[in-house]
Amino acid sequence: MTAKDIQKELEALSTPEKKEFLPRFFKTGKGQYGEGDKFIGVVVPDTRKVAKSHKDISHAEIIKLLHSEYHECRLCALLILVERFKKAKESERKEIYEFYLSSTRWINNWDLVDLSAKDIVGEYLVDKDRAILYKLAKSELLWDQRIAILATFAFIRRGDLDDIFALSQKLLRHRHDLMHKAVGWMLREAGKKDKNKLCGFLDRHRGEMPRTMLRYSLEKFSAEERAHYMRR
Structure with missing residues (x-):
């Protein structure tokens, strides 16, 4: 084939x-x-x-x-x-992970990232150092930045929330709507695991969050809670 x-x-x-x-x-x-x-x-x-x-x-x-x-x-x-x-075994997982990160110029739309980053980059890094995500978040390539955020989904599903909040803070002033949506989406998922942590993050940063990012992060909140946070 x-x-x-x-x-x-x-x-x-x-x-x-x-x-x-x-x-x-x-x-x-x-x-x-x-x-x-x-x-x-x-x-x-x-x-x-x-x-x-x-x-x-x-x-x-x-x-x-x-x-x-x-x-x-x-x-x-x-x-x-x-x-x-x-x-795959661990050695082959590493090869796939490294090949993936060497090929991000071709992972060049949001669906390509969303359907692969958490399952390869995120899953590989579950029990490893995650400094690469912070490097990707600083990349000039939009898709590298989105990979960094979507990779955290693998951690969030396990209740491991430190990286999504840290990366979200670094990307609060990002200019692209696709990143506003990605960050807001992952914050929403983090809130499903620990609403208090999400509320604390929003209390500190809602004034500087892009409206789309804030709105996405609030999708599981009550109407009254959404209204409160959207008022800034």
């Missing part, structure tokens, strides 16, 4: 409606965050099925998929890596 064979399978699952819709949804116009990206027109569940069917392809073919001009091919490569990581 080759990358070209997998692309053909994806093309067979394409629909005209999705091929027209997805470039608009992922902001591929001039000056937008996904400028120039190309889409075959396949939904994520179908791409995931193709990935699971071919998770044993060679590393060389995964690289070809990840370097594809087509968004769904890159997503398929990442989903294959996620599947492999789940069953």
